[in-house]
Amino acid sequence: MLETLPRRKIRDVIAERLKSYIISEELGPGDRLPTETELAVSFGVSRLSLREATKSLEFLGILESRTGVGLTVGLIDMQRVTNHLGFHPALHNADPQQLIDSRVIVEVGVLLHVSRRMAEDAALHAALQSIVDRSTSARKLEDWIDLDIEFHRALIEASGLLPLVAFGDLLQVFFRQFRDSVKKAEWKAGIASHQQIIDDLRDQKVERAALELTSHIESHRQRIGAKS
Amino acid sequence: MLETLPRRKIRDVIAERLKSYIISEELGPGDRLPTETELAVSFGVSRLSLREATKSLEFLGILESRTGVGLTVGLIDMQRVTNHLGFHPALHNADPQQLIDSRVIVEVGVLLHVSRRMAEDAALHAALQSIVDRSTSARKLEDWIDLDIEFHRALIEASGLLPLVAFGDLLQVFFRQFRDSVKKAEWKAGIASHQQIIDDLRDQKVERAALELTSHIESHRQRIGAKS
């Protein structure tokens, strides 16, 4: 029995051929491609169909385009790709308890790196301290949440591990909703935890910081559990 | 001094708004979106500009379209993302040493969860064992790499933490090229490590598994460092 092959969309064919062109011409980031018009003519399609393919490749950073200049080979940006990952069902429909577990693993996991880098660069502790200081004068829940998120991001950032910064940002997006029910009475405890953590790190007490951070993130567990 | 803000491309704005629409309408895979014409009118843009955005989202599997039917919500397809990102080894900005560190943090971080779940479900160990067994008969580097990736994915998967499974997949995409230089003499050692890790986990020796896994992932560090 012969099966019919699904007709491939022109744009998908063109995207593949653009990738092949980049490889065969040995192009790297910043290198120019032919103009849209030239490519459309070479591939025998309309310029707009060509653009549907190039815009798809641009979405991932594989290509870049500038008005007046042209198309160039891009650099795939991990932050961008990780951001798209937010549409993965594992995150989109994430169980809040899994978000907590994931945050614990990532944030506690970077502490050793943070501590090492703090020993060499006092500015890292200062940056985190600045956020803690600003947190003490937060009056609205929204502001407190922003500062809490900023603190946790800065913490991961202090590790220098960019992949985890990107992923941590993503987790915060989904986790944000669960902070809405934090009581004002808990703000102080949260801020005190932040202070404890960064001081422990500055003093090279990584295990102590890890316990405090775990406890801090875990503090959401019952409140969130009660909501679902 | 006031800085000029770069003008955002219409298609990028529309892509973001489509994602927001999906979330706010609580749409899931298979659910219909308004027609291209309706969306274009709602967003106040031409239908072709709307399509540049939708084709970008389709490129990742986030949307699907069928002639005569319309647009539906899809599922982000990691296989597709893998294929697109992996077509050229040098086109991303991920630092290999950071990828190693990130993998260690994620994979070692999940071990406690894996161990707990293994105690309740022997199938988890069996699944990993099956991958190790298949690895012993790998003849081509490509096959060995696939099985190595499969093993590490299954390990994270055994934790039940879906957000980390998705992120682990993404890390593997970027890491894949660095396995290309693994010598055949190292395959055996790698397989032995896999065996050691899963047996330690089965026996609730989490710290021992963690050390072995760290060492296993770190084994890439010098080889990769020497290349760059």
Add this chain to the structure above:
DNA sequence: GAGTTTTAGATTATCAGACAATCTAACTTC
């Protein structure tokens, strides 16, 4: 009445032609 074929309408896929916006190099002015 049941099954098959055809048709109409809906919707995406792709096109041609056009003007707007942005960039860069060359030219002009001071």
Add this chain to the structure above:
DNA sequence: GAAGTTAGATTGTCTGATAATCTAAAACTC
């Protein structure tokens, strides 16, 4: 030489249109 202007190149976005595909309803056949 520095600053400003212009021309040309190229992408960004649009209007209007036809082609291709899908589905449900209508028509046809037995």
